[in-house]
Amino acid sequence: MANIHQFDVVVVGAGGAGLMAGLYASRTAKTAVISKLYPTRSHTGAAQGGIGAALGNIEEDRPEWHTYDTVKGSDYLGDQDAIEFMCEEAPQAVLELEHMGLPFDRTPDGKISQRPFGGHTNNETGKPVRRAAHAADRTGHMILQTLYQQCLKNKVNFFDEYQVLDLLIVDGKAVGVVAVNLADGELHTFHAKSVIIATGGHGRIFEVTSNAYAYTGDGIAIAMRRGIPMEDMEFFQFHPTGIYKLGILITEGVRGEGGILINGQGERFMPKYAPTVKDLASRDVISRAIYTEIREGRGVDGKNYVWLDARPESIVKYAALDGRTNIDGTPYTITGEQLLAKLPDIVDFNRVYLGIDPVTQMMPIQPTAHYTMGGIPTNKYGEVVIDDKNTVMPGLYAAGECACVSVHGANRLGTNSLLDLVVFGKYAGLKAAEYANQAEFGKLPVDAEAATRSAFEALRNGSGKENAFDIAVEMKKVMFDEVGIYRSEKGMKIAIEKVRELRERYKQVKVTDTGKIFNTEMLNAWELGCMLEIAEVVAECALNRQESRGGHSREDFPNRDDVNWLKHTLAWWKDGKTAIDYKPVTITKYQPKARVY
Ligand SMILES: Cc1cc2nc3c(=O)[nH]c(=O)nc-3n(C[C@H](O)[C@H](O)[C@H](O)COP(=O)(O)OP(=O)(O)OC[C@H]3O[C@@H](n4cnc5c(N)ncnc54)[C@H](O)[C@@H]3O)c2cc1C
Numbered sequence: 001m002a003n004i005h006q007f008d009v010v011v012v013g014a015g016g017a018g019l020m021a022g023l024y025a026s027r028t029a030k031t032a033v034i035s036k037l038y039p040t041r042s043h044t045g046a047a048q049g050g051i052g053a054a055l056g057n058i059e060e061d062r063p064e065w066h067t068y069d070t071v072k073g074s075d076y077l078g079d080q081d082a083i084e085f086m087c088e089e090a091p092q093a094v095l096e097l098e099h100m101g102l103p104f105d106r107t108p109d110g111k112i113s114q115r116p117f118g119g120h121t122n123n124e125t126g127k128p129v130r131r132a133a134h135a136a137d138r139t140g141h142m143i144l145q146t147l148y149q150q151c152l153k154n155k156v157n158f159f160d161e162y163q164v165l166d167l168l169i170v171d172g173k174a175v176g177v178v179a180v181n182l183a184d185g186e187l188h189t190f191h192a193k194s195v196i197i198a199t200g201g202h203g204r205i206f207e208v209t210s211n212a213y214a215y216t217g218d219g220i221a222i223a224m225r226r227g228i229p230m231e232d233m234e235f236f237q238f239h240p241t242g243i244y245k246l247g248i249l250i251t252e253g254v255r256g257e258g259g260i261l262i263n264g265q266g267e268r269f270m271p272k273y274a275p276t277v278k279d280l281a282s283r284d285v286i287s288r289a290i291y292t293e294i295r296e297g298r299g300v301d302g303k304n305y306v307w308l309d310a311r312p313e314s315i316v317k318y319a320a321l322d323g324r325t326n327i328d329g330t331p332y333t334i335t336g337e338q339l340l341a342k343l344p345d346i347v348d349f350n351r352v353y354l355g356i357d358p359v360t361q362m363m364p365i366q367p368t369a370h371y372t373m374g375g376i377p378t379n380k381y382g383e384v385v386i387d388d389k390n391t392v393m394p395g396l397y398a399a400g401e402c403a404c405v406s407v408h409g410a411n412r413l414g415t416n417s418l419l420d421l422v423v424f425g426k427y428a429g430l431k432a433a434e435y436a437n438q439a440e441f442g443k444l445p446v447d448a449e450a451a452t453r454s455a456f457e458a459l460r461n462g463s464g465k466e467n468a469f470d471i472a473v474e475m476k477k478v479m480f481d482e483v484g485i486y487r488s489e490k491g492m493k494i495a496i497e498k499v500r501e502l503r504e505r506y507k508q509v510k511v512t513d514t515g516k517i518f519n520t521e522m523l524n525a526w527e528l529g530c531m532l533e534i535a536e537v538v539a540e541c542a543l544n545r546q547e548s549r550g551g552h553s554r555e556d557f558p559n560r561d562d563v564n565w566l567k568h569t570l571a572w573w574k575d576g577k578t579a580i581d582y583k584p585v586t587i588t589k590y591q592p593k594a595r596v597y
Contacts, residue, residue: 047140410550
C-alpha cells in the first residue's frame with residue numbers, strides 16, 4: 001500500500017457542509033477535505049433562493065416561529081430538539097457568514113435583505129414572513145465561495161478530484177476511507193481518527209431532477225455497505241417548479257417575489273389547495289396540486305406541465321388581490337428591471353434553455369426530484385447514530401444533505417438546507433476534532449484497499465454485454481414513474497422488481513475504457529452501483545410505510561396515520577436486501593396536529 005495519508009479528521013465532500021466542517025475541525029485538528037469535484041463545483045453552488053433565519057430585519061420574526069414552521073412543514077416527523085437547536089442557531093450562523101465576507105443583498109438601511117419562502121410564516125397572522133436571507137438568486141454560490149476562501153486561509157488540506165469508494169470501520173469505529181485519485185487512477189488510504197461524510201444527495205436516481213450529475217449518493221451507499229442504517233429514505237422532496245422536461249430548478253424565490261402558478265385553462269389554482277398561503281404553501285402540497293391539475297386534464301395543451309407566471313403586471317395584479325404590501329405598507333409592486341436584479345439567473349436560464357423571457361412570458365414547469373430528507377442518521381452534533389437507541393459510532397460523523405438529523409422530517413422547507421449545512425457542518429467539525437484530540441489512531445485493516453480493488457477490477461475486467469448508461473435510464477424512469485410524487489403498492493412493487501433485475505444486469509456491465517487516467521466511464525459505472533442500491537432501499541422503505549406524510553404520498557393510504565407511523569424508519573442493507581426497523585420521533589413542545597394550509 002503505497003499511498004497512505006494520516007489526518008486527525010478527514011472530511012469527505014467539499015460542499016457547504018463539508019467546507020463548514022473542515023473549517024471548524026481545522027481550527028484544532030489536522031484536517032483534510034477530500035472531494036470528487038473541485039470544491040467550488042459542488043451542488044451547494046447551485047442553491048438559489050436563500051438561507052432561512054429569523055433575523056427579523058424587515059418585519060417581526062422569531063426563532064420559535066421558525067421552529068414551529070419547520071416542525072409543521074416536516075409533518076411532525078422532524079425531531080423537535082434538533083429543529084429548535086437549528087432555528088435558534090440560525091441568526092448567529094447567518095451573521096457569521098456575513099462576517100466572513102458573504103455579500104448578502106441589503107435593505108435600504110443596510111441590513112441583510114430577506115424574502116418570503118414557502119411554509120415560513122408569521123405564526124400570529126399565518127401570513128408569509130420574510131425569512132430567507134439571499135444574495136440575488138446565487139445564495140449557495142456565495143456560501144460556497146466564502147467558505148472555500150476561509151478554508152484556504154485556514155490551511156485546510158484539500159484532495160481535489162479524489163473519489164472516496166470505501167469507508168473503513170474496525171472494531172465498531174471509523175478509521176478512515178479509501179479513495180481513487182481521478183488523475184491517475186491510483187488508490188489512496190486516508191487513515192483518520194474522525195471521518196465526516198458530507199457527500200450531498202442522490203436525486204440522480206430519478207429521471208427528472210434538479211440535482212447535479214454528481215448527486216449519486218456515494219457517501220450513503222458506502223456507509224450502508226459497511227452496516228450503517230439509513231433513516232427515513234422513503235422521504236424525497238419533489239420541488240414544484242422545475243423547467244419542463246429538463247428538471248432545472250426555478251427557485252421558490254420567484255414565488256417569494258410574487259410569481260403565481262397558472263393551469264392550462266389560465267386559472268390560478270393554488271388558492272383551491274392552500275387558501276391562506278396559496279402559491280407559498282409547502283413544496284409537497286404544491287407538487288401534488290400541480291400533479292392533480294395535470295391528471296384532471298388542466299395541464300397546458302394536455303401535457304405534463306403548468307405555467308409559472310412572474311410577469312410584473314401579473315405579480316402586481318395578484319399581489320393587489322392578496323393584499324400584499326411593500327415594507328412601508330404601500331401596495332406591492334415590481335418592475336421588469338427589479339425582477340432581473342432579484343432573479344438574474346432564473347431569467348438567464350429561461351432565455352438560454354427555453355428561449356423564453358420571464359419578464360414578458362410565462363415559464364413551463366413541472367415538479368422535479370429535488371432533495372432527500374432521508375440519509376445517514378445523526379444527532380444534533382453530527383455524530384452518526386446507528387440504532388433505535390441513538391448509539392453513537394465512535395469517529396463517524398455526517399452533515400448536509402446526506403445526513404438525517406432529522407430536522408426536515410417528511411418534508412423540508414425551502415432555505416432550511418443551506419441552514420442545515422452551516423449549523424450541523426459546524427458542529428460535526430467541532431465534535432470530530434474534539435474526539436480526534438483525545439483519541440488514538442485506530443488500527444487499519446490489514447489490506448485496507450482490498451474491497452475497493454476487487455470491485456474496481458471486476459468492473460474493469462467485466463466481460464458482459466450490458467451498458468451502464470442503459471441501465472441507468474431504466475432505473476431513473478421506473479423510480480420517477482412509480483416512486484415519485486404519488487405512490488401505490490402496485491407501482492412500487494413494479495419498481496422494486498425492476499431495480500432488482502437491473503442490479504442483476506449491472507453484474508454484466510462492460511466498460512469500454514479500461515485506462516487509469518480520468519476514467520469517468522468506470523467511475524460512472526461505479527456510481528450507478530451506488531444508485532441502484534439506494535433506489536432499492538428508497539422503494540422498499542416507501543412500500544413499507546403505509547400512510548401519507550409530507551413528501552411521501554400513497555394513493556392507497558391517503559391519510560397521515562400518527563397511531564402507527566409517527567416513527568422514523570431505519571433501513572439496513574444486508575446481503576443485498578433491505579431490513580427495516582424504526583426509532584421514535586423526538587417530540588418536545590409541539591404535539592402533532594392536522595396540517596392546515
Ligand atoms: C438547484 C438547487 C437549488 C437549491 N436551492 C436551495 C436554496 O435556495 N436554499 C436551500 O436551503 N437549499 C437549496 N437547495 C438544497 C441545497 O443546496 C443542498 O441540499 C445542499 O447544498 C447540499 O450541500 P452538501 O454540502 O450536503 O452537498 P454538496 O454541496 O453537493 O457537496 C457534496 C460534496 O461531496 C463530494 N462528494 C460526493 N461524493 C463523493 C465521493 N465519493 N468522494 C469524494 N467526494 C465526494 C462532492 O465533490 C461535493 O464536494 C438547492 C438544491 C439544488 C439542487
